[in-house]
Amino acid sequence: MTTSLPPDFADLEPYSQWCLATEADRYAKRLASTMEEMQAFYDAAFPRLEEVLRYLDRLELDALPEDAGRLLMLCYSLINVSFPVEVWRQARVPDSGAASMDAVIEPAV
């Protein structure tokens, strides 16, 4: 099916729900996830990051195949959850209370 990741990264398929196109979707999923869920995703994806970069850098950024594009989106989510996992130890930014900040312009790819 067209929703898969590149075959080299089939082991990350259990986390493909993190392949989200917008920052708003990624941040919302982060807030809706438990620390255990984000830790599991991070533990699976972070060790593969350098390999992912090598794989994606061989391709044209503006013309990524669909599976590679989804892998890139997975990396955007990995960046987003790196804050709860690596520093905050919670989903929300500490001391941010009810404050919110919306991405109103972001790159298309």
Added chain:
Amino acid sequence: MAHFAKPVEGSWTEHYPELGTSTVNYEDSISPEFYELERKAIFGRTWLNVGRVEEVPRTGNYFTKELQCAGTSVIIVRDRDGEVRGFHNICRHRGNKLVWNDYPHEETRGTCRQFTCKYHGWRYDLDGALAFVQQESEFFDLDKSDFGLVPVQTEVWEGFVFVNLDPDNTMSVRDYLGVLGAGVEGYPFGEMTQVYKYRANVGSNWKLFIDAFAEFYHAPVLHARQAIGEESLKLQGYGYEALSYGIEGPHGMVSSWGGMSPPKDPSMVKPIERVLRSGLFGPWDRPDIDGLDNLPEGVNPARHPAWGIDSFVFFPNFMLLIWAPGWYLTYHYWPTSYNTHIFEGTLYFVPPKNATERLRQELAAVTFKEFALQDGNTLEATQSMIESRVVTQFPLNDQEILLRHLHQTARAYVADHSQTTIPVDLRARQ
């Protein structure tokens, strides 16, 4: 102990004697009456940055900007001659807002050949001329040339689009931005077209959030948890000192060191920063473009090798941050009441050539948001307690000089406007 040299007067603040060194009163940030005066004296009369030329690259491209602080909405458009023009966003027939989509108070953008009013179908050319009146013969001696869109003074400086809502203004934006503006002219802003823009409703006076971003004294404390363990304590022990400050007319700037890009000790940053080589200070590796080797003289004015970032506070509400690794950031603070405003933070990068560069920029953008969320929420806590007026005098240190200057400038504009209707030579004031 001073890590960087200060002016001969002994401090940056005393280098500008008109600032004084006394405690500061924040009544200008908690008074509804003062805010109403600011709307006329400041937002109705100064040059306001509303966007970039890249937002209107071709004829017919337009965007709207809501200026609640000045009680209007403007349309910015590129006309058939290639000029960027601005108009009040109001139909000359019966005053309907001319350009909007679905929600009248939300900003919009698009491309058109003419502006058509949703109400009765009046149409305007891109130069503002009234081109078509529905059932024109029903009107009485209507001369269409008398009913063009109301123009707003609009000028472009280094690709930044500014408007001035005072029809009697006689100062160009370039003159208004003065020495500090001239000092950054030539920076390759036009190469940095990969944009991330964030917006937030903040429960504080607009000046209080500028205060937060115009000093780095808070950074080692408020953002302590963004650094790793021991490094956080080390940063707090070191504190913060700028390389230099500059104040010219209503504007100010702070030039700062930037040891985090790349960090001297990689173990001090998050693991993902080490892999991607990026973080709050942006991607560690500069993009390969012209214009970054020989920076304009106003950028890193001290020519310090440890330079990391310059932050310009262009009065009233436009901040421009130029980072050593070759990207820039803008902040805008649009008041919506005396104790609320809309904050906009926009990051500009050279378009990425591959996925790695793309992810480095993503990490910088996401890190920015994490910091800004902390800053914004802290401001609500400040606003509510200042409003208590339990304490009315606050000491500001030398690293908070730009705050002292900002509030003083706002008060001076309001005082001038209250005393006279004659336009003041803003540069002569200082």
